[in-house]
Amino acid sequence: MPALRAKGRLTVIALGIASLTTMLTGTSAQAASGADSGEGQIVWLRSSKPIDLPLGTDYQQALSRQRSAVSAERLQTSETPTPPQPSSEANEQRIAEESGETYVAEPGDAAAEQRIGVAAALTKEQCRAMSDAHDDAGKIINHFSFCRWGYNTAVKLNGQGGVEGMVRFRETEIGTGSGEMRDATIEVHTDQVTASGKFNDAAMMSFYIGQAGWPSSSSCKVADVSSNPFTTNVGDWRDEYIAYGLVSDRGSGTGPDDIATCVYQHQWKVTGGGATTPWSNGPTNGVRFDSTKSLGSKYYDAGVIFDRVTPSFSYDRAQNDTKGVANHIYDALYKPQTTYPPKDGKVIPGDIWNGNWRPLHRNWTNYDAAAAEVTQKNRSAKDAACRRLSRPDDTYQCDEFPFASTKEGAGLGDGNFSVRYVPGTENSRAGTELADWYGTDRILHGNAYGMYVK
Numbered sequence: 001m002p003a004l005r006a007k008g009r010l011t012v013i014a015l016g017i018a019s020l021t022t023m024l025t026g027t028s029a030q031a032a033s034g035a036d037s038g039e040g041q042i043v044w045l046r047s048s049k050p051i052d053l054p055l056g057t058d059y060q061q062a063l064s065r066q067r068s069a070v071s072a073e074r075l076q077t078s079e080t081p082t083p084p085q086p087s088s089e090a091n092e093q094r095i096a097e098e099s100g101e102t103y104v105a106e107p108g109d110a111a112a113e114q115r116i117g118v119a120a121a122l123t124k125e126q127c128r129a130m131s132d133a134h135d136d137a138g139k140i141i142n143h144f145s146f147c148r149w150g151y152n153t154a155v156k157l158n159g160q161g162g163v164e165g166m167v168r169f170r171e172t173e174i175g176t177g178s179g180e181m182r183d184a185t186i187e188v189h190t191d192q193v194t195a196s197g198k199f200n201d202a203a204m205m206s207f208y209i210g211q212a213g214w215p216s217s218s219s220c221k222v223a224d225v226s227s228n229p230f231t232t233n234v235g236d237w238r239d240e241y242i243a244y245g246l247v248s249d250r251g252s253g254t255g256p257d258d259i260a261t262c263v264y265q266h267q268w269k270v271t272g273g274g275a276t277t278p279w280s281n282g283p284t285n286g287v288r289f290d291s292t293k294s295l296g297s298k299y300y301d302a303g304v305i306f307d308r309v310t311p312s313f314s315y316d317r318a319q320n321d322t323k324g325v326a327n328h329i330y331d332a333l334y335k336p337q338t339t340y341p342p343k344d345g346k347v348i349p350g351d352i353w354n355g356n357w358r359p360l361h362r363n364w365t366n367y368d369a370a371a372a373e374v375t376q377k378n379r380s381a382k383d384a385a386c387r388r389l390s391r392p393d394d395t396y397q398c399d400e401f402p403f404a405s406t407k408e409g410a411g412l413g414d415g416n417f418s419v420r421y422v423p424g425t426e427n428s429r430a431g432t433e434l435a436d437w438y439g440t441d442r443i444l445h446g447n448a449y450g451m452y453v454k
Contacts, residue, residue: 042277044268045153046072048134050170053155053163055197060161071135071150078279081229083210084265086217089254092261092286092307093448101309102352103142104452105441107322107433122147124172124189136283138173143305143441146175146285154270154277156198165198167205167234167270175285179440180300182248182289183223186264193238201235203272208279209244210265219252220262220289234270248289250302256367257444258291261307292444294364299439310352310359312450313437315430324422325399325430330453332401332418339418341385348401348416349408352450361407362438364445371445377411378404385410385419397424403434407446 043059045051049069053062063070087095127147133139138148149172156165172189195201208229213219222228223245246262253260264287268280288307295301315326329350332339336346349358365375378400386398399422402408410417443449 041075041157042275043073043075043155043157044277044280045070045151045155046136047151047153050151050168050192050194051153053153053166055163055166057163058161059155059157059163062163074281078267078281081208081210081267081269081279082281084212084263084284086212086214087261087263087286088214089259089261089288092288095286096308096310097357097448099137099308101137101140102312102450103140103309104312104314105142105437106314107430107437122174122176124149124174127172127174137308138283138285140306140309143307143309143311144177144179146173146177146306148173148285151192152268152280154199154268154280156273156275156277163197165196165200165273165275167193167195167199167203169193169237175287175306177287177303177305179303179442182250182260182291182302182304184246184262184287184304184306185243186246187241187243189241190237191239193234195234198273198275199234199270200272201233203234203270204231205234205237206231206269206271208267208269210267211246212263213248213252214261214263215254216252218249219260220246220248220264220287222264223247229269234272246287246304248304250291253289253291256292257294258289259444260289262287262289290442290444292442294367294444295439295442296435298436299442303442305442310448310450311441311443312352312452313434314452314454315433316454318454322426322430322433324426326453328399328418328420328422329401329451333451333453336416336418340389340420341415341418343415346416348418350402350451353452359448359450360402362443362445362447362449363405363407363409367445374407374409374411375404377413378406378409379411381410381413381417382419385417386421389419389421391421395424396421397427399427399430405434405438 047069051066122145128149130139130147133147134150138146140146151170153168155163158164169190170192174187176185206229209222211220211222225244246264248260263284265284266282270277286308287304289304291302293301315322317323317326332348333351336348350360352359363371363374365372382400398419400410400419
């Protein structure tokens with residue numbers, strides 16, 4: 001039965017049956033040892049290329065020639081689909097840091113709106129062309145766009161480790177966040193289905209969407225699915241498409257920004273020829289919902305992003321309307337010894353590139369009393385440093401880096417900051433672009449980000 005996903009600006013109609021990731025964890029050794037003992041072992045594989053396992057061949061020998069393409073191999077044991085574990089906002093931020101993933105956001109409203117438009121328009125062909133999107137983490141293109149693809153294979157073995165049944169298919173997953181509502185859309189495409197032996201086209205394949213909300217189980221729900229799990233025969237999964245939602249109600253989060261997180265996961269089971277696989281254990285991904293007031297009246301007070309990434313904001317030294325600020329930030333990051341005030345061994349934060357991890361963190365003045373104090377200290381320390389510099393003329397303003405809107409500003413008291421007089425129009429323009437980026441990319445209080453200066 002076709003399913004329908006229709007929310008806000010994105011409307012999609014399922015042309016057939018859903019499918020999604022069976023990216024699996026575990027080690028090759030676990031699968032190898034189990035495959036040689038007992039009867040009816042099931043192995044799930046995740047790979048970047050189709051794995052060829054003809055009926056009757058020795059599983060280990062056949063796989064050894066193709067193992068470089070396999071990212072996960074595991075014997076599964078779960079007889080029932082199991083939801084993933086919830087993940088707090090702090091844990092999601094830890095995952096983002098450990099992944100080392102970032103993307104560069106261009107300044108300005110138009111660029112930000114274009115990024116969101118590109119996210120919604122991402123095609124399965126574009127996703128599959130991303131060579132780094134087939135690992136467990138997938139590819140977070142930006143806060144509003146996610147891509148993951150790969151080949152998933154269930155293998156039925158006999159008591160001697162020979163192949164007596166196989167189902168293999170390619171899955172492409174496209175996720176789209178929202179800058180308007182607490183509602184993300186996950187689109188799923190399957191193709192290149194191959195079935196043999198006990199697992200032929202008449203076998204039945206079940207698909208389950210698991211999710212876990214934080215701070216409570218009700219903080220995230222799966223929406224717009226006809227049934228969960230969903231079961232149909234293997235042949236129906238050829239060149240099929242579905243989309244479903246991950247939604248969070250206002251008030252189900254925590255703190256002034258009403259933050260909630262959702263971990264989601266996809267699991268599979270195949271039944272045919274007297275054999276039934278356990279449920280696969282797919283990879284997880286995460287999203288963050290908010291209903292913040294910190295972005296200003298230009299932006300919606302609700303949204304959802306793919307949060308397992310640390311974004312980077314950029315300025316361009318060749319851009320005439322902000323070049324004074326861009327040059328200042330470049331010197332602060334890469335030539336701190338040339339900046340004012342002087343300090344031996346000065347290291348100014350903001351660089352998260354090339355193995356460095358010195359991010360900035362947004363500080364929203366109205367978040368709480370502590371945030372207001374940070375703002376006041378930043379302003380006082382910056383003004384004190386600026387008074388010791390000569391102002392070229394009345395058209396210049398004293399620029400500081402790290403920004404006044406960060407926890408790492410001049411008020412931190414460690415001397416790792418810089419002040420410089422720049423043309424006032426450039427300083428104002430650069431400040432507007434930063435504020436606009438906070439709004440469009442939904443950078444909230446305490447969120448980490450880096451800087452990229454061209």
